[in-house]
Amino acid sequence: MRSYYLLTLAQLRIFLRNRQVLFWTLAFPIVLMVMLGSFLGNGNGVSITAAVVDQDKSEQSKNLVKEMEKNEAVSLEKSSNEKDVLDQLKQGDLTLVITIPKGYGENLAGGNKADPFKLPVYYNETNMAMSQVGLQLVDNAVDTISKKSVSYEPVVITESKGVEALNLRYIDFLVPGIVAMMIMSNNMNGVAGQISSWRERGILRRMQGTTLKASTFIAAQITARFMLNGLQAMIVLAVAWAAFGIEVRGSWLTVIAFVTLGTLAFMAIGFIIAGIAKTPESAGPIAGFLSFPMLFLGGVFFPIRDMPEFLQPFVQILPIAHLSHALRETMNVGASFLDLGMEAMILGGWLIGAFIVASFTFKWE
Numbered sequence: 131m132r133s134y135y136l137l138t139l140a141q142l143r144i145f146l147r148n149r150q151v152l153f154w155t156l157a158f159p160i161v162l163m164v165m166l167g168s169f170l171g172n173g174n175g176v177s178i179t180a181a182v183v184d185q186d187k188s189e190q191s192k193n194l195v196k197e198m199e200k201n202e203a204v205s206l207e208k209s210s211n212e213k214d215v216l217d218q219l220k221q222g223d224l225t226l227v228i229t230i231p232k233g234y235g236e237n238l239a240g241g242n243k244a245d246p247f248k249l250p251v252y253y254n255e256t257n258m259a260m261s262q263v264g265l266q267l268v269d270n271a272v273d274t275i276s277k278k279s280v281s282y283e284p285v286v287i288t289e290s291k292g293v294e295a296l297n298l299r300y301i302d303f304l305v306p307g308i309v310a311m312m313i314m315s316n317n318m319n320g321v322a323g324q325i326s327s328w329r330e331r332g333i334l335r336r337m338q339g340t341t342l343k344a345s346t347f348i349a350a351q352i353t354a355r356f357m358l359n360g361l362q363a364m365i366v367l368a369v370a371w372a373a374f375g376i377e378v379r380g381s382w383l384t385v386i387a388f389v390t391l392g393t394l395a396f397m398a399i400g401f402i403i404a405g406i407a408k409t410p411e412s413a414g415p416i417a418g419f420l421s422f423p424m425l426f427l428g429g430v431f432f433p434i435r436d437m438p439e440f441l442q443p444f445v446q447i448l449p450i451a452h453l454s455h456a457l458r459e460t461m462n463v464g465a466s467f468l469d470l471g472m473e474a475m476i477l478g479g480w481l482i483g484a485f486i487v488a489s490f491t492f493k494w495e
Contacts, residue, residue, distance in 0.1 A: 137350030142357065159312045159362075160369050166431075167301040167374050178264040180226040181207045181215035188235025190275075197271040198228070204267055219252055226264045227252040238275075305370045306457035307430035309363050313392040314424065314450050316359055319417040321351070321400025326413040329404070329493065348401075356393050363389055380460035384467045388460065391477040392453040398484030399449075405491030424450045429458075449480045 182198065184191050199206050207224075209215045218224045229250045237247040251268055253261040328334050337347060363385075370376035378385060400417070407413035425431070427441065428450035437445060445451055456473040459465040467474065 134346050134350050134353075137347060138353045140350075142354050159308050159366055163301075163305060163308045163366065163370060164373060166304055167370075178204045178225045178260060178267060179207070179223070180204055180228060180264060180268075181209050181218065181224055182228045182230065183209050183212045183215060184230045185212075186230050186232050186234040190235035190238045191230045194230065194234075194271065194275055197274055198268065201267050201271070204264070216252060219254060222254065222256070225254055225257065225260050226268065228268060299374075301370070301374045302376065302462050303433070303458065304431070305367070305374075305376050306461050307428075307454045309366055309389075309457055310392065310428070310450055310454035311425060311430050312362060312366065313359055313389065313453065314396050314421055316362070317355055317393055317396035318400040318403070319414070319421055320355070321397050322403035322407060322413040322417045323410055325401065325404035326407050326410040330410055352394065352397060355397060356390060359389060359393050360386070376461075378461045379464035381466065384460045384465070384470070385457065387467055388453060388456045388470075388473070388477070391474060391481065392449070395449050395453075395477050395480040395484065398481055398488055401488035402484055402491055405488060405493055424448055427451070429454045447476075449477055452476045 180198075182195055184195060195206070195208070198204060207215075212227070212229055215224060215227045219227050229252075231250070234247055234249070249272060251265065253265060255261070325334070367376065367378070399420070403413055403416050403420070407416055427437070427445050428434075428448045429445075430450065434442070434445055434451060434455075452473040456465075456470045456477075459470060
């Protein structure tokens, strides 16, 4: 027990003394989170940019403009120069341009049902998805005006019933992924590099010559890295809370449980890399070769469901995909550990399988 305690303490001192590595392993995730969160963090809605050119200047045309302004999804710009706004539309700066020609008010006041007045609406053909949304919003406004002008009384109406949903932003999606990325990098890449370096310098050989058991050495490594990961995760979450108002809706015990599982699983993979790498110089590239694809395929920055269908089976077996999903569900939705049983089983499978492989590949010298 004394050996385990001293090894754990020695490992923590090694982390703390290497302040440059400690700073960048913590600073990089925080800087990345703040940068992406500042630019994309609050983007969770649809905004249509449109310009209206009122050539009629009548009371009826002003009412139409007011009706379109009621919709908060439309950012409406008023202009008197049709050519200028059409140029902006061609450059992609606008989604729609609505022109209200002269005679609109007169036609509406006359109530000519046989020959409805045609309202020109120009849209961006290169962005059909946003244009279709914008056209539908304009159609709704025009339909409302038309019904009011003929005193239309509907036979059937809809009864709107709002359902309160989670108002999740991109930063809510990003922060759990950043924590998962940090756990992967600190353990898989960190263990592979450190153990390979110790083997080359003969430190592991001298440890083998003592009464130290391999299980005690590995247990001390696990404890020290778990303490470091826990501290770093708390700092990242504290910064996210202070900067963006991020909160953990689920149980902190569930978060700690998955941080532990992730630490163990990626440490086991790190021991495998350290075992097959002949030198510290080769351990880094091998770890990078495995970790780099996981950053983009593991749901750290982008939802897994948005990835190509042929990649889905491969993505679903990656440990970081299940770690980031479990942390995201716990923090954003409030899921319990039992609700995330599949994620826990897959991470546990990686942990057991990787440590079995590591036991055959690990070498003291």
